[in-house]
Amino acid sequence: MDEKYIFGLVGIVLGSLLSAIFAVVRDLYTENRAKKKEAEYLAIRMICIFDFFMEGCASVVGDDGLYHGQTDAEGYSRIQVTPPQLDVQLDDVNWKSFPPELMYEILYFPNLIKDAESYISSTFENAASPPDYSEGFEERQYQYSNLGIMASELTTKLREKYKIPKSHIYSWDIVEYMNNEKDKIDQLRLKREAAHKTMFATVNA
Template sequence: MDKTAYILIGVVLGVLLNAIKEWWFQKGKNKKDLEYLAIRISCILDTFINGCADVVADDGLCYGQPDQDGCRSIQTKTPNFDPLSVEVEWKALPASLMYEVLSLPNQIEAANHKISGAFEYAASPPNYEEGFEERQLQYAALGLKAHGLASKLRNIGKLPPQVAPAPDEWNPMQFMKEAVDKIEKLQKERNARNKAFMQKINESA
């Protein structure tokens, strides 16, 4: 083997070793980026979930009393979730999970539109029953959705799972699940009553 061949082999080995080095460095960086993203966003989602539970618990009364006009009024601000304000490497996530997380603000906006519509067109004073039901229902669903996303992030980031509340402790997830079931049942019963009422009017016309 002549001198030129040795030089070429040396160049190829150098390029190969450099490529392996860069790949190994990038792999480690991607892992750290993913871990950091999972930690930051799952913690932010946990805060959002607690805010959702607070909204679901808001029945429009302050210490069991209506406002000065004798009406129920919103007592708890709705939580916000703005993932793009957090400086993380989003490309470290699989595309499907990244889409789920980044699309949550759009779902929050859609929920707020439904709530506004319920208060404006369906609810009436003094209790604004339909408005508060829709508000509780929408934010219970958002809280449950956020909990699922936080769990996925912890899993993909290989983080410890969130510690479940003790049996004698308040469980926001169980609280929101029960709220969804209760409100959906109430709405179904109300729709059935309204349908029967309209049918009765049509029959008597």
């Protein structure tokens, strides 16, 4: 077989192979770039949704059942702040652009809210006493401080992963406020538990 023919054939094969490899690399690059853009867009949407939810949580944490420091006309404490809603079921985004663990954390969050509401309802029904229902409001403040803090942690993950700057529109630190309120309740519960143990020890002595 003619040597020139062999070299020509090899050249054709190599050229076709290189063209195919280039096409695959180009398609992968285009796909990855599009997926990155979709992930960034989804991250921005989620940050906005969870930031709004976090603001609502802070409002609930500040609700002690009083309106301008006063009970209602009958002397009862009443819920003043409606709990924030969280809707993450978006149909116009590509959820597969997110890593599975991040997608799960976001989509599972509504279940955490349901669990918190269950604790709150149970406390109001079984432990809280009128007219102030202090146990119920305490549990409500505690659960929503937890939810707000977790929402903040999630938005921090999204901002760091997709390099989205933090907004500076707040004149106060919402997360610090919720952490402080949660710590106050934790300390109160520890003192309450210690007092109960002391009382039971005295009774059983």
